[in-house]
Amino acid sequence: MYLTRLSLTNFRIFSRLDVELPRRVILLAGANAQGKTSVLEAVAYLANFSSFHAASERQLVNFNLPPEPIQVGRIVAEFVRENRKHTLEVRLILEYNGNQLNPRFRREVLLDGVKKRLGDLYGQFNAVTFLPQMARIMEGAPSDRRAYLDEILSQVEPGYSRHLNDYNKALTQRNALLKILGERGGDVRQLEPWDGMLAGHGANIMRARIHVLQELEALARPIHLKLTRDAEVLRLGYQPSFEPLPSPKGQLALPVQASHDRGGLSTDELESGLQRALHAAYREDISRGMTGLGPHRDEFRVFGNGVDLGDFGSRGQNRTALLSLKFAEVHWMRERTGEWPVLLLDEIMAELDPQRRADLLSVLGEVDQALLTATDQDMFTPRFLSEHEVWVVRDGRVGPLSSESH
Ligand SMILES: Nc1ncnc2c1ncn2[C@@H]1O[C@H](COP(=O)(O)OP(=O)(O)OP(=O)(O)O)[C@@H](O)[C@H]1O
Ligand SMILES: [Mg+2]
Numbered sequence: 001m002y003l004t005r006l007s008l009t010n011f012r013i014f015s016r017l018d019v020e021l022p023r024r025v026i027l028l029a030g031a032n033a034q035g036k037t038s039v040l041e042a043v044a045y046l047a048n049f050s051s052f053h054a055a056s057e058r059q060l061v062n063f064n065l066p067p068e069p070i071q072v073g074r075i076v077a078e079f080v081r082e083n084r085k086h087t088l089e090v091r092l093i094l095e096y097n098g099n100q101l102n103p104r105f106r107r108e109v110l111l112d113g114v115k116k117r118l119g120d121l122y123g124q125f126n127a128v129t130f131l132p133q134m135a136r137i138m139e140g141a142p143s144d145r146r147a148y149l150d151e152i153l154s155q156v157e158p159g160y161s162r163h164l165n166d167y168n169k170a171l172t173q174r175n176a177l178l179k180i181l182g183e184r185g186g187d188v189r190q191l192e193p194w195d196g197m198l199a200g201h202g203a204n205i206m207r208a209r210i211h212v213l214q215e216l217e218a219l220a221r222p223i224h225l226k227l228t229r230d231a232e233v234l235r236l237g238y239q240p241s242f243e244p245l246p247s248p249k250g251q252l253a254l255p256v257q258a259s260h261d262r263g264g265l266s267t268d269e270l271e272s273g274l275q276r277a278l279h280a281a282y283r284e285d286i287s288r289g290m291t292g293l294g295p296h297r298d299e300f301r302v303f304g305n306g307v308d309l310g311d312f313g314s315r316g317q318n319r320t321a322l323l324s325l326k327f328a329e330v331h332w333m334r335e336r337t338g339e340w341p342v343l344l345l346d347e348i349m350a351e352l353d354p355q356r357r358a359d360l361l362s363v364l365g366e367v368d369q370a371l372l373t374a375t376d377q378d379m380f381t382p383r384f385l386s387e388h389e390v391w392v393v394r395d396g397r398v399g400p401l402s403s404e405s406h
Helices: 036-048 132-139 142-156 160-184 188-227 267-280 282-288 315-337 354-366 382-387 401-405
Strands: 002-011 014-020 025-029 070-081 084-095 104-111 127-130 234-239 299-304 342-346 370-374 389-394 397-400
Touching: 002 036, 014 397, 025 036, 036 070, 036 084, 036 127, 036 142, 036 342, 036 370, 127 315, 132 142, 132 315, 142 160, 142 188, 142 299, 142 315, 160 188, 160 282, 188 234, 188 267, 188 282, 188 299, 188 315, 188 354, 234 315, 267 282, 299 315, 315 354, 342 354, 389 401
Parallel strands: 025 370, 025 389, 127 342, 342 370
Antiparallel strands: 002 014, 002 070, 070 084, 084 104, 234 299, 389 397
């Protein structure tokens, strides 16, 4: 898939931007603070409906707008998927209602002119981002890795975002009830409906995570062997917060770190396993006032030749593993959706050695469209610059290099 047009209104630094995009690699070049990352952020928003770096989505609306009761930032994109043209429009709305300091934030998204709920919008437009902050996938907290899985699964797996949303709502309710039970006591059977909801949605979440990690591993392994010249075997280890596989006879529990094939577990088996585990942990959950197990506590680790890279990998080793994982993600999306995702690469080239840079450029050659940013064009070969579209971003304006020079 690829974008044919992008219009931004009052989005970040852009009061108004309207560009037609070719189906190819586009390099956005420009000095610092000109709006390069903001263009990628807008495009990524169409896939994830969240910003990859704003702490609050209010920050996406241009902050130089005159005071008005309502301010609207807008992303409108036309894109082609399965040879059909579609339009996605995102309205980021700030409503002040007399409160100049703390506006209410609201969002509307329209697909082909029709307002839709978020659950129906995921997967319409697919993008894979390569960002400096993606190092968190390797080196960050378990929540960073969960967020990574959730982001790619929401884009590809129908219903995933709804399960996640409903799971989180039920979790909040269950935790509130656990606190009450801990403070005032009461009938623990009140937990059962929430256990049922967590187990139902949680089983779907776990099943999707089990499968995506297996599929990503299968795709990443040969890529990683190539990038490391056969030196390192990459493995992705799912570590659910409870072991859903039945324990073998005579053994109380399997160590969670052990690698097992959980791919054969059905959603029903996961659901009953999670329900049992929640039930068995009542006392602990009540004393802590929160739910101690379930997909919200899942983790996965990346191993190189059996060594946990998040803990022990060198910087270069981790960077390469991450690149293998991201390349695998691109191919995984293509396999699952039948379309190449749009690639968004923010300042990635600068971090890579010449060999990795060449590897990355060859992936760019495969996809329909890629947008990459750089402050310095010198890191690209003259051949790359002549074969691809080079645009200049200056002061919130974007356009081809040629039109810039006259
Ligand atoms: N909500 C906003 N309203 C107006 N301007 C904003 C808003 N948010 C960010 N900016 C400004 O937009 C400018 C461009 O930011 P952006 O991160 O897109 O630049 P960049 O070209 O990627 O720069 P760099 O090369 O340093 O990464 C910044 O100077 C920033 O202050
Ligand atoms: Mg930037």
